[in-house]
Amino acid sequence: MDNQPKTIAASLAAPREREIVLLDLLDRALDKGVVIAGDIVISVADVDLIYVGLKVLLTSVDRMQHLGEQR
Amino acid sequence: MAAQYLYAITHNHGPTLPALAGVEGVPIAAVAVPPLAAVVAPLTVRSLPPTEAYLWQHEAVLEALMQQQTILPVRFGTLLRDVEAVREVLTRHAATFEADLERVRGCVELSLRVLWEQEPPADPQSGRDYLLGRLAQQQQARTRADALHTPLAALARDTRLRLLETPRMLLTAAYLVEQTQVAHVRQTVAELAHEHPDLQLLCTGPWPVYHFVSKLAD
Numbered sequence A: 001m002d003n004q005p006k007t008i009a010a011s012l013a014a015p016r017e018r019e020i021v022l023l024d025l026l027d028r029a030l031d032k033g034v035v036i037a038g039d040i041v042i043s044v045a046d047v048d049l050i051y052v053g054l055k056v057l058l059t060s061v062d063r064m065q066h067l068g069e070q071r
Numbered sequence B: 001m002a003a004q005y006l007y008a009i010t011h012n013h014g015p016t017l018p019a020l021a022g023v024e025g026v027p028i029a030a031v032a033v034p035p036l037a038a039v040v041a042p043l044t045v046r047s048l049p050p051t052e053a054y055l056w057q058h059e060a061v062l063e064a065l066m067q068q069q070t071i072l073p074v075r076f077g078t079l080l081r082d083v084e085a086v087r088e089v090l091t092r093h094a095a096t097f098e099a100d101l102e103r104v105r106g107c108v109e110l111s112l113r114v115l116w117e118q119e120p121p122a123d124p125q126s127g128r129d130y131l132l133g134r135l136a137q138q139q140q141a142r143t144r145a146d147a148l149h150t151p152l153a154a155l156a157r158d159t160r161l162r163l164l165e166t167p168r169m170l171l172t173a174a175y176l177v178e179q180t181q182v183a184h185v186r187q188t189v190a191e192l193a194h195e196h197p198d199l200q201l202l203c204t205g206p207w208p209v210y211h212f213v214s215k216l217a218d
Helices: A010-012 A016-030 A047-062 B050-064 B083-092 B094-103 B127-153 B180-196
Strands: A041-043 B003-011 B027-032 B035-044 B069-074 B108-116 B157-168 B169-178 B202-208
Touching: A016 A047, A016 B050, A016 B108, A016 B202, A041 B202, A047 B108, A047 B157, A047 B169, B003 B050, B003 B083, B003 B094, B027 B083, B035 B083, B035 B094, B069 B094, B083 B094, B094 B157, B108 B127, B108 B180, B127 B169, B127 B180, B169 B180, B180 B202
Parallel strands: none
Antiparallel strands: B003 B035, B003 B069, B027 B035, B108 B169, B108 B202, B157 B169
16 A cells, blocks of 8 residues: 555556556445435545546556556 | 544444554444444545545455455445434435345455457448448447356356446456355456457456445435
C-alpha cells in the first residue's frame, strides 16, 4: 500500500498488472456494492471523478499488449 | 455526534470484529440491530475523495472481515449522519440484507476480463455491409465468450457478464464462488487460457461480493 494518497489519474503510469487490479477495484468499490440513499447520507463518492477514472483505466487495460503475473 | 463511515453489513451473531484500523487509521466498530450489524468507523471529514490509497484502505477492511464472516460490501465513500442513521438503515432494509447474506453465504467474488485481437472488418462498401459486419463481430464475440463463460458459470453460484465493454475487451465477468471452490475456478481459468492461446485471460480476486448485492428500495 502507498504512503501518500494518490489520485486515480496519478496511478495510470503504474505497471500493467497493477492497473488491472485497480480497474477491478474501481469497477467494484465505486460502482457496485450496497448503495444507501436518502437524507441520512452525508456524502457518497464523486461520480464524475469515478466515471473519468474508470474510463481511462478501462482504455489503458484495453491497449495492453502483454501481461505477466496476475494478482 | 460523529459521522459514520459505512464499510459492510453482516450478521450480529458473527465472530467478534477484528481489531482493525480502516480509512484514516480510525478503528472499526459494530452497530447492531439484531440479527444484523453494520461495520462502521467514526470520521470527522464530510466526504472521502476516491483516491487510490483510500480505496485500498476501504478494500483492506472488507477483505479482513470476509476472512472470518459473510459480509455485504458497501460502496466506497458512504458517510452517514450518525449512529442513529446507521441503525435506521439496518432496520429499514433488514429483509433485503438478510436475504442477501443468505444468498452469498460462504462465497467470494472472482473477476475475469478477457482481451482479444479482433480481425479488422473489411472496408464496408455500404451501410448494409457495415451493419452485417458489426453483427458478425457480435456473434463471434458471443460464441467465444460462451466457450469461456459456460465452464466457469458451472462452478459459480451466480454470475454477471458484460460483452465488449471496449472493442478489445471480449468479456468482463464476475463469479460468485464458494470459498472452497476458488482454487478449482482458478485451475479452470488456467486450463481455458491454455486452450485459447490467442486470448488474454485476466483473473483477479477473491473480492468481496460487490456484484451480488441487491439494489435497495427507496
